[in-house]
Amino acid sequence: MQLSKYLPYNKHTLKSFFSFERTPLNMFMVGLSFALVGMLGFGIIEYLLQGHHAYGVTRQHAWGLLIAMYVFFVVSSTGLCIISSMGHVSNIKAFQIIGRRAIAGAIIMILSGFVVLVFEIGHPVRMVIYNVLTPGFTSAIWWMGTLYGLYLVFIILEFFFLNNENHKYSKIFGLSGLIVGLAAHSNLGAVFGFLVARPIANGVFFPLYFILSAMVTGSYLIFLIYGWRYKMKFPPEVEHMLHTLAKVLGLLLAVLIFFEVWRSLTAVYGGMPERADIAIHMIMGANFLVGEMLLGILIPFTIIIISKGKAIKTMVYASVTGMVGIFFMRYDLVHDTQLAPMLNLKIREYSVAPSLVEYIPTSTEWMISIGALGVSFIMYYTADKFFNLDHKESDIH
Amino acid sequence: MARYGMALDYKSCINCKACESACKEENGILLGADKHRIWVGVNDIAGIFPDLSIGSSSFEPSQCQQCDNAPCQEVCPTSATYYDDNGVVRVNPDQCILCTYCMQACPYDARYIDDRTLTVDKCNFCSDTRLANGETTTACQATCPTKVRIFGDLDDPTSEISQVLRDREHYSLKEHLGTKPKLFYLT
Ligand code: SF4
Ligand code: SF4
Ligand code: SF4
Numbered sequence: 105m106q107l108s109k110y111l112p113y114n115k116h117t118l119k120s121f122f123s124f125e126r127t128p129l130n131m132f133m134v135g136l137s138f139a140l141v142g143m144l145g146f147g148i149i150e151y152l153l154q155g156h157h158a159y160g161v162t163r164q165h166a167w168g169l170l171i172a173m174y175v176f177f178v179v180s181s182t183g184l185c186i187i188s189s190m191g192h193v194s195n196i197k198a199f200q201i202i203g204r205r206a207i208a209g210a211i212i213m214i215l216s217g218f219v220v221l222v223f224e225i226g227h228p229v230r231m232v233i234y235n236v237l238t239p240g241f242t243s244a245i246w247w248m249g250t251l252y253g254l255y256l257v258f259i260i261l262e263f264f265f266l267n268n269e270n271h272k273y274s275k276i277f278g279l280s281g282l283i284v285g286l287a288a289h290s291n292l293g294a295v296f297g298f299l300v301a302r303p304i305a306n307g308v309f310f311p312l313y314f315i316l317s318a319m320v321t322g323s324y325l326i327f328l329i330y331g332w333r334y335k336m337k338f339p340p341e342v343e344h345m346l347h348t349l350a351k352v353l354g355l356l357l358a359v360l361i362f363f364e365v366w367r368s369l370t371a372v373y374g375g376m377p378e379r380a381d382i383a384i385h386m387i388m389g390a391n392f393l394v395g396e397m398l399l400g401i402l403i404p405f406t407i408i409i410i411s412k413g414k415a416i417k418t419m420v421y422a423s424v425t426g427m428v429g430i431f432f433m434r435y436d437l438v439h440d441t442q443l444a445p446m447l448n449l450k451i452r453e454y455s456v457a458p459s460l461v462e463y464i465p466t467s468t469e470w471m472i473s474i475g476a477l478g479v480s481f482i483m484y485y486t487a488d489k490f491f492n493l494d495h496k497e498s499d500i501h
Numbered sequence: 502m503a504r505y506g507m508a509l510d511y512k513s514c515i516n517c518k519a520c521e522s523a524c525k526e527e528n529g530i531l532l533g534a535d536k537h538r539i540w541v542g543v544n545d546i547a548g549i550f551p552d553l554s555i556g557s558s559s560f561e562p563s564q565c566q567q568c569d570n571a572p573c574q575e576v577c578p579t580s581a582t583y584y585d586d587n588g589v590v591r592v593n594p595d596q597c598i599l600c601t602y603c604m605q606a607c608p609y610d611a612r613y614i615d616d617r618t619l620t621v622d623k624c625n626f627c628s629d630t631r632l633a634n635g636e637t638t639t640a641c642q643a644t645c646p647t648k649v650r651i652f653g654d655l656d657d658p659t660s661e662i663s664q665v666l667r668d669r670e671h672y673s674l675k676e677h678l679g680t681k682p683k684l685f686y687l688t
Contacts, residue, residue, distance in 0.1 A: 163614070226599020226619050231600070234579035441605070
């Protein structure tokens with residue numbers, strides 16, 4: 105039995121696997137990837153030695169940078185899946201060329217997310233066992249985890265059939281992956297939205313916002329992936345796709361700004377404790393103003409508006425700031441949810457009761473979180489080597 | 502089967518923290534400031550000398566509220582948090598995956614991580630150390646010098662707690678969240 109009969113892949117010797125054009129940019133990415141993976145390794149060693157004590161998380165702030173990074177990765181994955189589905193599921197012509205590359209990216213992103221999660225969840229093996237044996241059906245984490253598992257299976261099958269040029273099955277699994285992915289992802293929003301104890305997070309906002317911001321993230325990633333693939337010398341069909349994507353992204357960002365404005369206003373209006381005070385603290389902070397708004401939304405948005413979506417090369421660079429902004433969105437989401445102390449009278453743990461719960465990520469948390477990006481880079485390089493991720497004539501139909 | 506609850510005559514609390522020590526001793530809770538099942542909340546004296554508001558100073562001892570509609574149980578992905586036959590909300594350490602979702606969901610900050618089992622722990626009304634042996638007291642209640650706590654079966658109309666809840670005004674913490682706490686503060 106030969107694997108290549110079922111899943112066409114490029115055969116490589118060690119030498120050909122490691123051979124690439126030695127441009128300064130490529131060399132830089134190689135160095136960066138290895139540095140990141142090295143960081144991840146150090147972080148993991150720290151974690152294995154000290155457990156959760158290596159992290160800055162506390163009783164009041166039990167979720168930290170790792171959860172934020174997990175969310176970052178799975179948002180990216182869902183985003184890529186949604187954007188690629190616009191092509192080969194919804195048959196929007198311009199996007200049909202991105203299927204393979206985007207789905208490979210989606211698989212890589214969710215796997216990287218799981219890498220981070222394994223070092224956050226105290227007992228990952230037990231999780232797999234009791235998720236099945238004693239499921240907690242009222243738990244958004246249960247649904248999120250289970251649906252994401254299913255999602256991963258579907259998008260792997262989708263990728264498999266895309267590679268086999270079986271467009272019927274790739275469409276079926278693409279649609280299944282999309283539906284399950286949307287369900288999983290809105291459930292991840294609900295993990296926060298369901299928290300009655302946390303007025304700042306409680307409500308319908310997060311499940312919807314997660315889907316919207318996933319689409320924004322997916323678009324940024326497509327710009328980055330294609331900018332890298334063609335080193336800014338785009339063939340006409342890719343250029344057309346990126347032009348269309350820029351317009352879609354412009355619209356998505358406008359809606360996102362609209363979301364953020366109304367979310368902030370409704371949170372502040374009326375001065376409800378644990379909501380208004382937290383919201384004011386949040387929207388006055390540099391994380392929100394510079395990170396989320398300026399880098400994440402306004403810079404890319406302005407470029408799209410001014411150039412009417414034509415400046416796709418600039419958009420590739422703007423997608424870097426966009427992704428940094430997206431990172432801030434994930435971090436703030438996790439951090440701000442936990443800002444309000446649950447019981448103000450409780451000063452047992454403090455000499456002076458804090459008005460807001462504090463959290464500073466430790467170096468271990470940074471090393472694992474950011475280091476996991478190296479895993480994504482290496483997985484992408486590998487996927488690019490073994491599979492033909494470029495579009496073919498037959499992809500457009 | 503009982504439905505255990507606790508009434509706190511909190512105005513009698515003198516912040517001696519005997520309950521905190523008794524709970525640690527009885528239930529073998531690890532040392533360390535954030536490893537606690539029980540605490541005494543302190544409302545500082547408000548105002549600037551000499552206009553101090555002595556009346557604002559009060560102590561509010563608290564612990565897990567043993568919610569009848571517990572958010573921590575609702576969010577647990579592996580059903581590690583469960584209601585036992587006595588209506589006590591408990592954690593099965595064999596099933597807990599330490600996702601700490603329950604710590605996010607509990608509106609009372611009643612949960613913490615036990616570093617020995619690396620699972621989440623909380624007050625269980627001394628279920629292992631006392632109720633299991635047929636006793637119907639808790640360590641924090643028994644030790645309290647001013648007898649702040651009344652512990653007993655809410656379903657039994659003749660129990661002391663049922664009587665006191667009929668006779669005296671009381672409130673619970675964050676009732677508006679719909680958690681249906683079984684800790685009652687007597688006013
Ligand atoms: S007080 Fe917190 S830990 Fe206790 S039952 Fe209620 S939600 Fe659960
Ligand atoms: S930390 Fe343990 S008890 Fe709490 S929700 Fe997760 S699995 Fe359940
Ligand atoms: S009832 Fe028992 S476990 Fe709960 S706080 Fe009191 S002593 Fe601790």
